[in-house]
Amino acid sequence: MTWNNFPLDQLIGLLCYILAMQPKNEPDGQKGRSFIEEARRTQIVAAAIETIAEAGYPRASMERIASKAGISRGLISYHFAGKAELIREVATMIYMDGATFMGPRIEAETRPPAQLRAYITANLEYMRAHPERMVALVEIFTAAGTAVSSAPDTEASAVEDGTLAPLVGIFHTGQANGDFGDFDPKVMARLVRAAIDTVPPQLSRDPDRDRVIDVNIAEITKVFDRATRALDPKEHQ
Amino acid sequence: MTWNNFPLDQLIGLLCYILAMQPKNEPDGQKGRSFIEEARRTQIVAAAIETIAEAGYPRASMERIASKAGISRGLISYHFAGKAELIREVATMIYMDGATFMGPRIEAETRPPAQLRAYITANLEYMRAHPERMVALVEIFTAAGTAVSSAPDTEASAVEDGTLAPLVGIFHTGQANGDFGDFDPKVMARLVRAAIDTVPPQLSRDPDRDRVIDVNIAEITKVFDRATRALDPKEHQ
Amino acid sequence: MTWNNFPLDQLIGLLCYILAMQPKNEPDGQKGRSFIEEARRTQIVAAAIETIAEAGYPRASMERIASKAGISRGLISYHFAGKAELIREVATMIYMDGATFMGPRIEAETRPPAQLRAYITANLEYMRAHPERMVALVEIFTAAGTAVSSAPDTEASAVEDGTLAPLVGIFHTGQANGDFGDFDPKVMARLVRAAIDTVPPQLSRDPDRDRVIDVNIAEITKVFDRATRALDPKEHQ
Amino acid sequence: MTWNNFPLDQLIGLLCYILAMQPKNEPDGQKGRSFIEEARRTQIVAAAIETIAEAGYPRASMERIASKAGISRGLISYHFAGKAELIREVATMIYMDGATFMGPRIEAETRPPAQLRAYITANLEYMRAHPERMVALVEIFTAAGTAVSSAPDTEASAVEDGTLAPLVGIFHTGQANGDFGDFDPKVMARLVRAAIDTVPPQLSRDPDRDRVIDVNIAEITKVFDRATRALDPKEHQ
DNA sequence: CATGAATGAGACTTCATTCAT
DNA sequence: CATGAATGAAGTCTCATTCAT
Numbered sequence: 001m002t003w004n005n006f007p008l009d010q011l012i013g014l015l016c017y018i019l020a021m022q023p024k025n026e027p028d029g030q031k032g033r034s035f036i037e038e039a040r041r042t043q044i045v046a047a048a049i050e051t052i053a054e055a056g057y058p059r060a061s062m063e064r065i066a067s068k069a070g071i072s073r074g075l076i077s078y079h080f081a082g083k084a085e086l087i088r089e090v091a092t093m094i095y096m097d098g099a100t101f102m103g104p105r106i107e108a109e110t111r112p113p114a115q116l117r118a119y120i121t122a123n124l125e126y127m128r129a130h131p132e133r134m135v136a137l138v139e140i141f142t143a144a145g146t147a148v149s150s151a152p153d154t155e156a157s158a159v160e161d162g163t164l165a166p167l168v169g170i171f172h173t174g175q176a177n178g179d180f181g182d183f184d185p186k187v188m189a190r191l192v193r194a195a196i197d198t199v200p201p202q203l204s205r206d207p208d209r210d211r212v213i214d215v216n217i218a219e220i221t222k223v224f225d226r227a228t229r230a231l232d233p234k235e236h237q
Numbered sequence: 238m239t240w241n242n243f244p245l246d247q248l249i250g251l252l253c254y255i256l257a258m259q260p261k262n263e264p265d266g267q268k269g270r271s272f273i274e275e276a277r278r279t280q281i282v283a284a285a286i287e288t289i290a291e292a293g294y295p296r297a298s299m300e301r302i303a304s305k306a307g308i309s310r311g312l313i314s315y316h317f318a319g320k321a322e323l324i325r326e327v328a329t330m331i332y333m334d335g336a337t338f339m340g341p342r343i344e345a346e347t348r349p350p351a352q353l354r355a356y357i358t359a360n361l362e363y364m365r366a367h368p369e370r371m372v373a374l375v376e377i378f379t380a381a382g383t384a385v386s387s388a389p390d391t392e393a394s395a396v397e398d399g400t401l402a403p404l405v406g407i408f409h410t411g412q413a414n415g416d417f418g419d420f421d422p423k424v425m426a427r428l429v430r431a432a433i434d435t436v437p438p439q440l441s442r443d444p445d446r447d448r449v450i451d452v453n454i455a456e457i458t459k460v461f462d463r464a465t466r467a468l469d470p471k472e473h474q
Numbered sequence: 475m476t477w478n479n480f481p482l483d484q485l486i487g488l489l490c491y492i493l494a495m496q497p498k499n500e501p502d503g504q505k506g507r508s509f510i511e512e513a514r515r516t517q518i519v520a521a522a523i524e525t526i527a528e529a530g531y532p533r534a535s536m537e538r539i540a541s542k543a544g545i546s547r548g549l550i551s552y553h554f555a556g557k558a559e560l561i562r563e564v565a566t567m568i569y570m571d572g573a574t575f576m577g578p579r580i581e582a583e584t585r586p587p588a589q590l591r592a593y594i595t596a597n598l599e600y601m602r603a604h605p606e607r608m609v610a611l612v613e614i615f616t617a618a619g620t621a622v623s624s625a626p627d628t629e630a631s632a633v634e635d636g637t638l639a640p641l642v643g644i645f646h647t648g649q650a651n652g653d654f655g656d657f658d659p660k661v662m663a664r665l666v667r668a669a670i671d672t673v674p675p676q677l678s679r680d681p682d683r684d685r686v687i688d689v690n691i692a693e694i695t696k697v698f699d700r701a702t703r704a705l706d707p708k709e710h711q
Numbered sequence: 712m713t714w715n716n717f718p719l720d721q722l723i724g725l726l727c728y729i730l731a732m733q734p735k736n737e738p739d740g741q742k743g744r745s746f747i748e749e750a751r752r753t754q755i756v757a758a759a760i761e762t763i764a765e766a767g768y769p770r771a772s773m774e775r776i777a778s779k780a781g782i783s784r785g786l787i788s789y790h791f792a793g794k795a796e797l798i799r800e801v802a803t804m805i806y807m808d809g810a811t812f813m814g815p816r817i818e819a820e821t822r823p824p825a826q827l828r829a830y831i832t833a834n835l836e837y838m839r840a841h842p843e844r845m846v847a848l849v850e851i852f853t854a855a856g857t858a859v860s861s862a863p864d865t866e867a868s869a870v871e872d873g874t875l876a877p878l879v880g881i882f883h884t885g886q887a888n889g890d891f892g893d894f895d896p897k898v899m900a901r902l903v904r905a906a907i908d909t910v911p912p913q914l915s916r917d918p919d920r921d922r923v924i925d926v927n928i929a930e931i932t933k934v935f936d937r938a939t940r941a942l943d944p945k946e947h948q
Numbered sequence: 949c950a951t952g953a954a955t956g957a958g959a960c961t962t963c964a965t966t967c968a969t
Numbered sequence: 970c971a972t973g974a975a976t977g978a979a980g981t982c983t984c985a986t987t988c989a990t
Contacts, residue, residue, distance in 0.1 A: 511970090514970090546972050549970085549971055552972095
């Protein structure tokens with residue numbers, strides 16, 4: 001089982017849900033987009049990330065994003081059907097990039113406990129490399145998340161399922177082979193994500209980014225190592 | 238040391254931080270308020286909680302809150318100095334009520350590990366009783382938190398410190414007497430809170446509230462029981 | 475000709491115009507008002523004067539006036555048909571009181587030039603005694619004056635005529651007996667009033683009230699003494 | 712010393728005070744403004760002047776100004792950062808234009824008494840040409856002046872100093888060379904301005920604009936000519 | 949492909965006024 | 970006679986979006 005295939009599929013599933021959240025659905029998005037258009041979209045998404053990370057989602061108006069990108073408001077509307085699509089693009093881009101960054105690191109491990117540690121560590125290392133991206137993502141998922149979700153049971157749950165899928169997969173495998181103890185995989189996955197999502201706000205507050213990352217890697221991996229491992233001494237180590 | 242005094246003091250410390258976030262600080266606020274006024278304020282706060290829980294903080298406009306309460310926009314302005322004061326009241330009310338609910342349950346336990354379990358359990362039992370309150374509180378602390386935080390190191394950190402103080406206290410005590418192992422109390426407290434704050438969104442999505450609460454109580458207490466306890470000598474190293 | 479009768483008549487004429495500016499015209503106002511009612515009205519008017527003088531007319535809301543008086547908003551509405559009537563009462567009260575204060579001082583002089591000096595001096599001495607009243611009056615006549623005047627030629631002109639009448643009378647008399655030179659009495663009266671109305675804003679700015687009053691009395695009387703007196707050396711002195 | 716340089720500098724000083732009254736101070740404002748934008752700004756400023764002159768400052772809401780200009784409310788916000796900036800622009804525009812109009816006329820005179828007459832005459836001639844502008848300006852400086860002034864000694868005094876500076880300069884020069892007698896230059900300047908500011912309200916009331924202007928030019932110049940000139944030796948004492 | 953002018957909805961607040969008690 | 974609860978209008982501002990150029 002390669003990580004590259006497994007979770008990326010799941011992520012793409014997630015992204016389809018995200019994309020499906022808005023009615024205006026361009027044919028695919030990968031099709032007839034010129035080079036310039038793609039470059040502009042990338043530039044705008046980058047500006048949006050910076051703006052959201054610095055000013056917070058509620059203050060990230062199209063105007064602010066545009067001026068951060070050095071372009072006009074209208075140009076954003078030209079390239080994106082609306083603010084919702086832009087935000088979706090931001091989330092998608094960060095997810096895809098994050099998966100590319102984290103995938104190999106998790107794939108490098110063979111046993112589920114090590115994969116879990118790698119998952120946590122890779123997430124936080126990605127934050128160390130791109131703090132503004134993760135800050136932005138958390139902003140979007142908190143501030144914008146509830147604002148967007150209107151049909152409670154459908155979309156939001158699906159998005160969550162997609163987000164948690166990689167972790168749930170690790171837990172299932174580990175429980176099957178006895179590396180992990182007995183717990184609800186989905187609930188545990190949610191706790192891991194919540195723990196990881198604890199970090200971006202700290203990065204906004206604490207200037208010593210490296211220390212924050214290091215401490216949290218140590219503590220979070222330790223917590224979930226203990227929380228998930230099988231209890232029987234014989235099985236352990 | 239009774240829990241009644243200890244964490245309530247801490248919570249009041251938190252509330253002072255919350256109140257201090259806004260300049261207009263009435264002498265006490267508890268003074269000459271008529272019965273009708275108090276009733277209206279309570280009604281408006283309740284309507285605000287419902288609105289925030291249902292529509293999310295960003296969509297909880299004064300208009301929506303007013304119409305949920307069946308009153309006019311102006312009446313809210315008559316009873317509250319502004320939206321900020323209303324939101325502060327909502328947060329304060331939930332915190333105070335939550336402290337009243339949870340205090341005795343935590344106080345009933347004498348040893349830190351049991352206090353930690355009681356803290357988690359009491360939080361989630363309170364959510365079972367008042368799910369919309371906790372949804373609203375999380376909305377406020379996420380959506381509004383980032384929106385408000387302009388001075389990075391001052392307010393947000395102070396509010397967080399206040400929120401985490403009771404847990405940090407438990408951890409310090411338990412580490413001192415050997416009940417708990419070695420970990421960073423503040424980071425661990427943040428993880429516990431993050432785990433608990435995982436639940437309100439689930440309540441919005443899953444109609445089977447009791448099952449959600451039960452499962453999460455079981456899993457979260459188990460996770461942090463394992464994560465915090467002192468290592469058995471034979472397991473160590 | 476006694477000053478007491480002459481200008482007071484004119485002022486009452488002015489006041490009738492002022493009162494006529496608003497449709498709601500109680501029978502007379504002097505009639506069936508109880509003692510308590512009169513006391514309340516006086517108290518409210520005094521609070522309005524203070525509030526306007528301190529906060530400026532635009533900021534002098536009914537709420538602020540009420541709380542300055544230590545009573546409720548509704549009580550003002552009970553005693554006055556509306557804000558317009560209250561403001562009219564304020565203007566009327568100040569005018570009447572000012573006339574009572576200044577009348578005898580002007581009447582004490584027999585020749586028009588001395589009456590003019592007395593008029594100016596008495597006005598400024600009244601400001602020294604009751605600066606807040608004059609500040610309030612100027613506030614009302616500037617900020618509120620234009621806001622109220624809707625029919626250009628009718629009311630505003632009438633009010634102005636009434637205001638200037640005493641001075642115009644002095645000038646007519648003085649020109650008839652040769653004490654004054656040749657000039658347009660109404661225009662000159664307007665200049666005298668404008669000069670006097672220059673002082674209240676200075677009182678708001680300069681804490682040394684006495685110096686301000688003294689300097690202005692000296693300069694303004696000197697200016698209009700020179701400006702109005704007959705030119706022929708023989709007639710002069 | 713040319714008048715063109717002297718008072719324009721002073722006026723610019725005044726404008727700096729006005730501009731400094733509001734925190735948001737664009738680098739220059741003269742920079743990259745398109746032709747259309749400049750035209751719209753001019754149109755909006757013109758509409759604001761008309762509205763203020765007709766309805767009075769307190770009734771000159773953004774809505775009224777917009778509908779007078781035949782545009783939407785939002786468009787004003789698009790071109791001006793807020794109402795304060797719009798009003799500042801109005802004041803600035805009138806001042807600059809007035810200075811351009813009046814400067815040469817005053818500069819044409821060499822001796823201070825003639826300059827004073829020219830100052831008064833030019834002011835009133837400008838009112839003849841643009842009565843609504845002066846009405847608006849007086850409205851702003853009275854109604855808005857008191858509304859804005861919160862710090863007594865700072866802004867209001869500074870603005871007043873700037874306004875009076877040109878006249879004070881004339882008086883100082885004239886007193887130094889013996890053309891003027893002994894009086895307080897600042898107080899006298901205030902009286903001259905008050906006299907001039909007497910005229911705009913008359914224009915609102917009297918349809919015969921030319922007569923009003925002519926009479927006031929004659930009377931006001933005469934009054935301050937007499938009031939300021941050095942006393943003839945035989946008249947003295 | 950890009951701009952920026954323009955709109956209109958919506959949010960928060962202030963305020964004068966009314967009315968039941 | 971007095972209170973204070975309540976309303977609704979009006980005002981300023983922000984913002985996403987549309988559209989002519």
